[in-house]
Amino acid sequence: MTVEECAQKLSLRFLAGEEGAQTEISGGYVGDLLSWVMGRLEEGQAWITVMGNINAIAVATLKDASCIILTDEAPLDEDARRRAELEGVPVLVTDKNSYQTALALGQALL
Amino acid sequence: MSCIKMKYEVPGDDFTRAGEASSMVKRKLKQLGYNPDAIRRVAIAMYEGEINMVIHAGGGVAEVEVYPDRVEIALIDQGPGIADVEMAMQEGYSTAPDNVRSLGFGAGMGLPNIKKYTDAMRIDTEVGKGTTMYLTVKAK
Ligand SMILES: Nc1ncnc2c1ncn2[C@@H]1O[C@H](COP(=O)(O)OP(=O)(O)OP(=O)(O)O)[C@@H](O)[C@H]1O
Ligand SMILES: [Mg+2]
Numbered sequence: 001m002t003v004e005e006c007a008q009k010l011s012l013r014f015l016a017g018e019e020g021a022q023t024e025i026s027g028g029y030v031g032d033l034l035s036w037v038m039g040r041l042e043e044g045q046a047w048i049t050v051m052g053n054i055n056a057i058a059v060a061t062l063k064d065a066s067c068i069i070l071t072d073e074a075p076l077d078e079d080a081r082r083r084a085e086l087e088g089v090p091v092l093v094t095d096k097n098s099y100q101t102a103l104a105l106g107q108a109l110l
Numbered sequence: 111m112s113c114i115k116m117k118y119e120v121p122g123d124d125f126t127r128a129g130e131a132s133s134m135v136k137r138k139l140k141q142l143g144y145n146p147d148a149i150r151r152v153a154i155a156m157y158e159g160e161i162n163m164v165i166h167a168g169g170g171v172a173e174v175e176v177y178p179d180r181v182e183i184a185l186i187d188q189g190p191g192i193a194d195v196e197m198a199m200q201e202g203y204s205t206a207p208d209n210v211r212s213l214g215f216g217a218g219m220g221l222p223n224i225k226k227y228t229d230a231m232r233i234d235t236e237v238g239k240g241t242t243m244y245l246t247v248k249a250k
Contacts, residue, residue, distance in 0.1 A: 032214060033214055033215075033216075033217035033219070034161075034213075034214040034215055034217070035158060035161075035215065035217045035218075035219035035220045035223055036217045036219050038154055038157060038158065038219070038220075038223055039154070039219055039222070039223040039226065039227075043150070051213075051214045053125075053213055053214065054125070054126050054129075055125060055128060055129060055161075055213060055214060055215075056214065058128065058129030058132075058133065058157065059129075059157070061129075061133060062129070062132060062133065062136060062153040062154065062157050063150075063153075063154075064150075079126055
């Protein structure tokens with residue numbers, strides 16, 4: 001499933017990095033502590049979080065996450081949005097919480 | 111390819127630029143066609159070291175040497191030093207202040223991540239003088 005297909009299935013809205021929409025999603029990882037995610041997220045996974053700052057973009061880029069999904073309508077900082085555009089990291093947002101989003105992603109990936 | 115050297119200034123307390131040096135090194139290694147697993151491990155280790163210099167040491171310098179069989183990284187700062195390295199290496203140990211925690215730092219996982227993803231790690235530190243960390247990532 002690509003990021004774009006995931007966006008349609010889970011009703012996610014693109015905030016940045018739409019050029020990465022065709023990236024394949026291999027799974028998901030949920031977490032808000034950056035070095036926790038740094039150590040455990042695997043390449044290609046969708047990162048489900050409420051952290052919309054520039055450091056989150058750095059982590060997603062360095063770890064080659066397929067996308068960031070911001071849950072609970074968590075905000076994306078303006079400098080983070082610009083960095084995500086520059087790096088081509090898709091950032092999407094949903095009004096659902098992280099549990100609901102992980103559940104929906106898991107079902108969509110079956 | 112003999113040895114390629116890179117050097118980056120890491121500014122202190124500037125979280126908007128934190129991660130730049132590791133991103134640049136990752137890009138450079140990709141251009142060189144370096145071993146992907148080694149690139150991944152260098153990116154993680156260097157990011158954590160860089161962020162630690164930003165948060166805990168008021169910035170520093172990152173020196174990277176790329177050899178065909180390994181990458182060597184030195185992270186040098188003139189910060190407060192680490193009083194108890196063994197304690198600092200424990201998962202979950204952190205002295206990160208609240209304003210930094212609200213940005214997502216302070217899990218106390220940075221140094222354990224570095225240990226996990228490098229082949230060698232050495233910390234030279236002196237309280238009041240600073241810290242230098244030497245990291246080696248082998249290209250297997
Ligand atoms: N360069 C440094 N100078 C001084 N103290 C340091 C330095 N690097 C680490 N420390 C000390 O070691 C502790 C543990 O570091 P570690 O990277 O594991 O966790 P953290 O930076 O606090 O949180 P996290 O990395 O999970 O965001 C820090 O809280 C700090 O007290
Ligand atoms: Mg740290």
